[in-house]
Amino acid sequence: MQGGRKIAVSGKGGVGKSTLAGALALLMARRGQKVLAIDADPDANLASALGLSHAQQCRIVPIAQQKALVEERTGAKVKQYGQMFKINPEVGDIAEKFAFVKDGVSLLVLGAVESGGGGCACPESVLLRALVQDVVLHKNESLVMDMEAGVEHLGRATARGVDVLVVVVEPGQRSIDCAHRVRRMAGEIGITDVRAVANKIASADDERFVREGLADLPLVGSIPFSQDILASDREGRSVLDSMSADLLQRFEDILKGVQT
Numbered sequence: 547m548q549g550g551r552k553i554a555v556s557g558k559g560g561v562g563k564s565t566l567a568g569a570l571a572l573l574m575a576r577r578g579q580k581v582l583a584i585d586a587d588p589d590a591n592l593a594s595a596l597g598l599s600h601a602q603q604c605r606i607v608p609i610a611q612q613k614a615l616v617e618e619r620t621g622a623k624v625k626q627y628g629q630m631f632k633i634n635p636e637v638g639d640i641a642e643k644f645a646f647v648k649d650g651v652s653l654l655v656l657g658a659v660e661s662g663g664g665g666c667a668c669p670e671s672v673l674l675r676a677l678v679q680d681v682v683l684h685k686n687e688s689l690v691m692d693m694e695a696g697v698e699h700l701g702r703a704t705a706r707g708v709d710v711l712v713v714v715v716e717p718g719q720r721s722i723d724c725a726h727r728v729r730r731m732a733g734e735i736g737i738t739d740v741r742a743v744a745n746k747i748a749s750a751d752d753e754r755f756v757r758e759g760l761a762d763l764p765l766v767g768s769i770p771f772s773q774d775i776l777a778s779d780r781e782g783r784s785v786l787d788s789m790s791a792d793l794l795q796r797f798e799d800i801l802k803g804v805q806t
Contacts, residue, residue, distance in 0.1 A: 550579055550688030551805050552707055554737075557714035558695050558724035559589065562745040565775060566714050567692040568595025568785045569797045570804070574688050575650030582641055582681060583651050584691040586699045588658035592692045596648050597784025606646055608657020609677065610670045615640075620669040631669050637677045641685065649784070652687070656699070675701065682707035695724055697731045705736040710804050713742045715760065717752035722759035729763060743800055744768035766803030769796055 551574075555567040564587070571583040585592035593603045609615065613624050622631030645652035656677070659670045678699045681689060683706075693699060700708065711732050713725040729740045741764045744756040748771045757765060774789050786794065 550574075550581075550686065552682055552689040552691075552709045553804055554691045554693055554697075554700065554708050554711045555714060556693040556695060556697065556711060556728045558716075558721045561714045561716045561721055562769070562775075563587065563714050564591035564595040564692050565785050566712065566743055566745065566769070566797075566800070567592055567690050568597075570801055571651045571690040572596065572649060572784060572786050573797060573801050574690070580687040581651045582645065582685060582687040582689050583653045584678070584681060584689065585653065585655045586678070587692050587694045589694070590655050590657070593646070593653060593655065594779065594782070595785050596651055596653060597778075597782070597787060598646070598648055598653075599782055602646065602648075606653075606655050608655045609640065609644065610657035610659050610674060612644075615644075616669050616673050619673055622669040624669060631672065633672055635673050635676050637673065637680045638684070640677055641681055654681075674699065675704075679704045679707075696728060697735060697737070700735060700737070702735045705732075708737055710739045710741060711737050712766070712804055713740060713763070714745050715742055715756055716746045717744070717748075717755045719759070722756070725760065725763060740764075741766045741804060746771045767796060767800035769793075769800075 555563050557563050571581050575581045583592060593606060616624055619635035620631040641654055645654050656674050682704050713728050715721045715725045725742055732740050742760050743766060744753060747753050747768045753768055772793055774793060775785055778785055778787050
């Protein structure tokens, strides 16, 4: 099935992944696309970037914390070990039933799995992995996934459905190093189209530092350090609200860059 563009956004914590993911999702929705946004970062901020109020955010229960759903779909009790459970649970209806819709964007928050060790074979982890695979491979919507600083939610089977992985970087060496680690991890599971976006750029020196540090990692755009974005965050508005025409065009250009 030919579906919408599937975009994953990653990068070091605090670089502005949710800002970019939220902006891309909202811009795609404004163009009339059916958009599914997945917050796969345990430090979930995508709802805020989309402009959900505090009250609306409080109504969202991350999928990993929905005990009844996890137990129903996997056939296993949460936090009870040594059980048999379904490794291919039914997840096809979860996006439609549990997403929170805002300005044409359907948001699903995955949440963190509260168990020992990452990638554990526990019911919550199995359900989340199956859900990510379903929305990437089988849904017809355009998809924007806000990842943590890696590709943990994407397995080899899922990776073939991701059109592009965008790594957000800021003008700092740790951020640059993280971008190269993410690119390497992405390549290991079969994602070959990895591009970068520079954020919090305050000077020509900042942009030059990022370009030189990225080496052959393609840079599809840069976002200046912006008081508009900070104000939107403080005031609980979406990242696009009250944005200057110049800044909005920057995001439009980035969207064009990752959709071609």
